[in-house]
Amino acid sequence: MELLGLYHYWVFAILLMIGFYAVIAKRNLIKKLIGLSLFQAAVFLLYITMGKVDDGTAPIFPETGAVVFSNPLPQVLILTAIVVGISTTALGLGIVVRIKEEYGSIEEHEIQEIDKR
Amino acid sequence: MAALIDTLSWVLLTLGGLSVLIGGIGALRMPDLYTRMHAASVTDSMGAILVLAGIMLQAGWSLATIKLIAILLFLLLTSPTSSYALASAALLAGKRPLAEIPQDQEESE
């Protein structure tokens, strides 16, 4: 049970690194952005995981009865971060589209070759 | 009366779970796109009706039931529509159903 309690964190680590791998190893710029989204998702999961309390419920007071609540603070941070995340991803996609229009390619090494010329 | 409603809702939930599961197996095991789509979309609607009806009986007459009815209505509207849209897109793009392909070509497919 002790190890089961850490599983969420391991998934976070693995997911984070899968995203990181896509960012560093893939040459396609959109694939890099997808990797970045995965990376983001892993961080979101870490925060929400840390906020969970045993036998807790979502921090919205029910009409009857006081109960144990999970931590509201990480949820606030991540809630805003998700919307910020999609806006910044859109900005990244905008840059990729402009690169495609100017260079005719979205593969990193081809762009570098064009730059060298 | 309460026991009757309980039993009925458990029966509905079990049948719903079963039909959801059958749909999943069908979507995995069927031989081509259209048969898979058939398996997935029909059981999608059936499972949704059964499971949500089962929960509705448990919830009793409350705001939750109205929300469940809304969810069911929207699912029944959107899920067949998206299956239809997908099937027509696939057909327009030139994917033929397996039954239409002559036997000798089947292996190359």
Next chain:
Amino acid sequence: MIVIFGIFLLTLLVITAIGIVRTDNLFVAVMLMGIASLLIAANFFLLDAADVALTEAAVGAGISTVLFLSALALTSERERAKSSNRILSFIVVAAAALIIIYATFDKPRFGDPEAPVQTHVAPWYLEKTPEYIDIPNVVTAVLGSFRGYDTLGEVFVVFTAGIGVLFLLGGGKAAGVIPQDKINEGLRHHLIPRVVGRVLIPFILLFGLYVQFHGEYGPGGGFQAGAIIAASVILFALLEGEQRALSVLPERALLGLIACGPLLYGGVGLAGIVLGGNFLDYSVLSSDPVKGQQLGILLIEAGVGISVTGVLLAIFHAFAARGR
């Protein structure tokens, strides 16, 4: 038992992530991202974060897929090159993963009520929200009032990102290989989706408004509502063609929305100063401090909703206009 469900969902998530990285078809990767988003939302819900799950539902299911697909339509669908330095990258990544996993052994157990995170400010928020603000949703209370500065900053980040996309894609030449009338017709020839979509749009809008104004009592708030309302307009644009959507909600109106949101938020903050309190101190907005807090949260949530709607729609139109 629910912990087991969570573990199962997380395992599926890891498998999906590996699938996303391994495929060289970007369209498939985007589809798998859709699945990953559903899994993440289900996980958030299991971890008691209803508000966050609603945000992920509103953003991940519709808007994220739409944006990625429109970017793919403008670039290419296939990844052409093999990965660079695969082995080296893999070693780096594996080593880092092992270090992080090693570090997790020092972390408090999952769900531990005695963990440092739970004992710092969170109990104070939970305890004082009924007293100072008196709304049931603590997440909204913290978002709108206790940490209002944070949220103001986030709104400005969203604002800046929107302006950035407009600068990048707004002017200049378009690709223009497709005849104008063809690209503008949307899915008008698909009769059944069109009819169902038209039935759905008012309900999505209504649900968006419900989420906006019910945010103090249940899961919801400006961020979620903004994404849902934007999704309904995007649905209209997909069905009827982008031009029709622009004639309903023209670009100038969108720019107005983008500017209005942060202005409303900042204005509420300044009103606090004018009425003799601190910046973003809503207690002075009304004679009863608790009422003032509630009014302030309502107003700033409206500001957030307006600016998120405007930014997401402007981004969508910027991408769609590029394809014309």
Next chain:
Amino acid sequence: MYYAVTIATLVTMGLALVRALLGPSVYDRVLAVNMFGTKTVLLLSVIAFLYGRPDFLDLALAYALINFIGVLAVLEFFRSRALRRSAEHGEGQ
């Protein structure tokens, strides 16, 4: 009994994921995503009751409404791709 339904839904999600990973055509993957969406709606509504917080059905409602957009976006993507291909083809001739 909620547990039984939850387990059935989870297993089906797993099967749909396998279908999404295997393909073979892009339509299979879109089908899998669509199926996954419906199963998520069911899962969220069942879990809302399992937790005893039926007020969280809003989430399932959001998915029931918004999932449709993804499929339409895919449809529009296929349509514009076909248009682009035919336009490029026409120019090449």
